[in-house]
Amino acid sequence: MTRSGSARTAVLWTAFLLVHAVVAVAGWILPSQPMGDVVLVYEPWATSALSGGPIVGVTETWVYPQLALVPMLAAKILSLPLIGGLGASGAYLIAWALMITVLDALAFGVLTRRSSAQPRRIAAWFWCAALLFLGPIALYRIDAVTVPLAVIAGLWLTRRPVIAAALLTAGAWIKIWPGALLVAAIVAGRARVRMLFAAALVTAGVVAVLFLLGARAEIFGFLTEQTGRGLQIEAVAATPFLWLAMTGGARIEYSFDILTFQIVAPGADAVGSVLTPLMLLVALAVAAIGAVKAVRRAAFSRLFPPLALSLVVALIAVNKVGSPQFQTWLFAPVILWLVLDRTRAKVPAAIVLALAALTCLVYPLNYDALLRAEFLPILMLSVRNILLLVLLIVGIRALVRVPSTPPAVKE
Template identity: 30%
Template sequence: MRRGLVWGCWLATRIVGLLIILDRFPYPRRGEILGDPAIYEEWSRILAGGAFPEGDVRWQYPPLAAPVMLLPRWLGGTYTTTFALVALAADLLIMWLLTRSGRPLAGAWVWTAGLVLLGPMSYVRYDLVVTVAAVAALLMLARHRIFGVLAAVGALLKAWPVLLLAALPRSRRGAEAAAAFAVTCGAVLLVFGLAQGRAPWEFLDAQVSRGLECEAVAATPFMIARLSSWDGTIVYQYGSMELVGPGVERAAALLPPLTVAALLVVAVLAWRGAGRGWNVAWGCDVAFAAVLAAVATSRVLSPQYLLWLLGLAAVCLAHRGSRQRPAVPLILAATALSQFLYPLNWPDLMAAQPLETWILAVRNLLVLAATVIAVARLRTGPSNAGQDPAPSVTGAALPAR
């Protein structure tokens, strides 16, 4: 009965979301969210000709993004509509994985509600496809080689799933999963490299050159300063709205080292915790904390990044032994505020209106608070209470599979 209820809610909300994309259901500023599919369609024409979008600084994706951008073109129909249907299929797959027999339904409820809170933009953004790979990888964490392959697929779609490797145990199984990840990445990159030379790597140049996006956590002081006398502005570059003005470049330069430091803290806590006993729920908790730390210290925090956090939060709550429950409501609240800001009140945020600016500050404080809580929850190590059936060990010894 409860499983039927969550599926019924999922179906009803997804029908409404699809109707909004098809312009069959009213939604304020619907046109604002359709800009990215137009860019994807432009890229698909270039990719269909056998080349990557070299020279386009908006192309910031690893090589496996190419088939995803091409898929709506291959399937036919209006590109935006077909892309939304592909995204809906990805959403359905995530929901199926979260509701498989024996899993707590809390994760499925988080996922169902999360996409409603983020809005129909979810279906016209590439990130939903990447989230499928990440969710599937973590839910296959007990099958270490499969996890390694799926995490590699995610990293080859968009780089952030490489952080899922933090979930691995200190054991032979963990080493084998990392090897599967490396072999999969190496094989795919070799194929694309032989076919296209350096072209598949062009996305790295654009990523390195990006500035401080106006929605990033680190941008909050500058956005608040816009309400008074700060002599800065917002410009469109590298595919997003970035801040330009006094102090921005220095702040942006500090963020990559800060990301490294935050991830090192997560790695140390994960290493210590794994030494006291490892289980799948603990691995998912570590991955969630690692991705949160990366998002909170990133130069970019686009609304679609909340899809990553929602997916990983749902996976954590799909395990009875997760310690990350206190952080999840903060992510849901941040997700709702993200839709309020984009697309519903985007012009007012760009115009430095006080309400939207302070709501952005609250949204970013929620993300930061969730990050601190998620990392802090790793200090106590894995929980042995209410565990789902999964391999669990103490120390470094795990049976080989």
């Protein structure tokens, strides 16, 4: 490595550590408890499992896939030496932030190991900026565990497709969205049979362990749990109802079953009920476009990035849940697009940075005002949601425009 390359790498790592420190500390001082889920939900689940109580996903149906409990347990174990001076909650928060930072550092190391590769440096700077713009929600949610897994897997897709597929499958058993990257990789890649086998093997292993632990109907309970959700206030489809809430035509109410704020209004339940099948249809249509391009021998570096991003955006934009941490899902496909084809990734990267900043402005900075249905946060959230639809259009447009590779001419 040259001296200039070492200096660039040192600057990148300094920025990485500073951003993580700033975001971690911001969680303690910003309003609306941006790290509330970690101590109010994750820590009690982990404590219950370790102390002989109910085990979410095993003895009772859970909203998350079961491997999500693993990092929660890991953070609890890491927090034990810190409890004496910080208390259980403080220790768990610090352990969680350190755990996510270490996971991100592993992925960041894989990303920046070729310090002379400009696309990788640009992708690394994008990741730092996206984390900073999105704020504490990028760190203090279970989704943060899946981002580094997806980045590493994406970077390994061409050289280590089996390991990459296994990582993406494990990520999907933590939070479903990495499965979209797996689908894109299987459609666009050449090692699709091996990737399918790896995914099936990991899934079979997880299901077998859960069965041995006593889970039965709970194994796929995270799928059925979603059906009972109403229309969450941050969802794209909830935008018109938020404007109605300003005039009293809709209400924002808290669901103690799902632990989130939802829309109560005529037509809201009907809209929520059609979103899940519509989301599946959009995802299938996007995958079909990608499959046609793959059959026509499109290059992986051109096909995979827009296909992966479009699938992930579809899971966010056409969803009755619109949690702010969903924006972290966009980081990995954009990072990979910048690495593989940075010229065409500039517009999606800029949109994702804007989405991150707007999301932070709404949550946690103006969330209380949003719950009161005030004009400014509704306007900011509306712009954010429109940008999500724009990003979906940009991704699909780039996917449609992926060129086919003509077959070799035999002489």
